Amino acid sequence: MELRKVLYVEDEPDIREVACMALELAGDLVVEPCESGAAALAKVDDFHPDLILLDVMMPGMDGPATLAQLRRHAVSAKTPVIFMTAKVQREEIDRFLALGAVAVIPKPFDPLTLADEIQAIWARAQE
Secondary structure, three states: OOOEEEEEEOOOHHHHHHHHHHHHOOOOEEEEEEOOHHHHHHHHHHHOOOEEEEEOOOOOOOHHHHHHHHOOOOOOOOOOEEEEEOOOOHHHHHHHHHOOOOEEEEOOOOOOOHHHHHHHHHHHHOO
16 A cells, blocks of 8 residues: 655644544555644655645635745645635635645544545546
8 A cells, every 4th residue: 555645734733633643544644744834835845745735724824825835846836735724615615726726625624534535536636
């Protein structure tokens, strides 16, 4: 089984911990948690993620600004990005997809189905 690497950017420690546990229990994902956009930018070149999960609302650099910066790194220029957010109005989702995200997962998410949801999105993104 090939392990796939997920860079997970979330400023809320409790949400970050629950999501990391849920994803790592899937068995084929290695998760690198980051507490901010700046931390993600510092780790992306060494970690080489296969997927980036990105919170939208964060202090300092928000998700869309972080995505714009990640696209400037050779390592993450084409890495699929999934936004995770409570902002799930249709026009907001459309805006996030227009920014280059492959999907948007609403918060609160279900920890029991999160890994399966991400795997399904990943499969669609690779078609």
